[in-house]
Amino acid sequence: MKNILYILLFFIGSLSAQNEKIFDQANALYNEGKYAEAIDRYEVILNTDKHSAELYFNIANAHYKLNNIAPSVYYYEKALALKPKDKDIQGNLAFANNMRIDAIDNLPEVGLTRFVKKATNTLSFDGWAKLSIGLVVMFVLFYLLYYFTFGTGKKRFYFVTSTLSVVLALVALVFTFYSYSLAQKNNPAIIFAKESKVKSEPNLRSDEAFVLHEGTKVQVLDTVKSWKKIKLNDGKTGWIQGEDLKLLNNI
Template identity: 55%
Template sequence: MRINTFQILGLFILLIGLGNYSFGQNIQLFEEGNKLYDEGDFGGAVDKYEAILKTGEESAELYYNLGNAHYKLNNVAPSIYYYEKALQLNPNDSEIQNNITFAQNMTIDAIDNIPEVGLKKLLSNLTALFPTDGWALLTSVFAVLFTLIFIFYYLSGSTAKKRTFFVGSGIFISLAVVCFLFAFHSHNLERIDKPAIVFASESQVKSEPNPRGTLSFTLHAGTKVQILDTINNWNKIKLSDGKTGWMKAEDMKPL
């Protein structure tokens, strides 16, 4: 069957129309959710916001409002989960950071953070200056500058200019290499970063990935963990204080 130009154009217009219709529907749902929230119907607001998520749409504002609604309902795990989702999209938002602190105060588990010190802390702080894409962009910029300066060095007939361009090209290639290493390190951190929120009201963490394992400790709803490994329906988790163990995958929700 042949498809002519008019059929392709019609299909394109239809897809645009459907996209605009879906976008308009989501805006209406968001506004309805906000209205229900203002009226104190937090459960109704959650339903509206989650209806937007089902369409594949997401935003920091949507997750933030979902976190607020669940917080009002005293749903500890969902409130922290959605605040964390909002932070992933907008990590520098002070309101999200403040609200997640309030929500974390409702959790039962008191887990200390192991502070980073020395070179490890310095490396973490420097890496956090830009996201992975930012470091990659800087790498490309410095690589282009190196190429241009090196061309000037190659074409220049003056010894003094050659020396200047040579030094300049060395600086830019060094900066490109440094930014590449930071981009690589940032990418690795993102790759191994697999956070999850405990949703079970109480979950036993075992020494082995099976029910016969020795009980290591118990976690409760709202606690944030890192997933290190998965075997069958068990996840090996790590807490911010360094403790590890095996926990049922169904008891947590990955971010």
């Protein structure tokens, strides 16, 4: 059993070292202006299922240099998903989006929906889950202190604190489930076809609703055979051939 483990660790270490070597080779090609060749080397690493924000970022940069709109937007989005606060990724994604033909306005959210979504997005799903657990632990600790304390002042403090902890834990739990629900519904994709005709129904005989071009980001709502129901940021919906887009959530 130990021999198998040593072999596995050696294999993983060798693969990691090989990927680092290929990554350096790809970076050298990029610096020489050989962007297509650099992409080929970066994709060798992708094929080993070793993914990182740095890898996606460099692939996106190479595609951007070649004016490949859809792939550059796609890989910047992949990088941003792993490092959502990275300013370089955000800036380069903005430049890539400026190459797109489609200009789509965001549908404004108002009132309670806007507030709840903004509050939910302050933490990730994991963050809300950990906060919920932490508050439950606080509730148990302060309740035990309340139970075993006899001083009136301290007893009141522990009771109030334990009550507040359990209330906040319930609020955090609600945000946890809501964050999970948003994550489950979030199924973004990038249009890769130069021009794609969006239909009102999932068949070629239906009316054309509108036209999209490469690099546009959409949300996939449903799938019927080879068709994908999509939604734009401005609220428009329609059906598109699955081959015309590429899902961002796929590795």
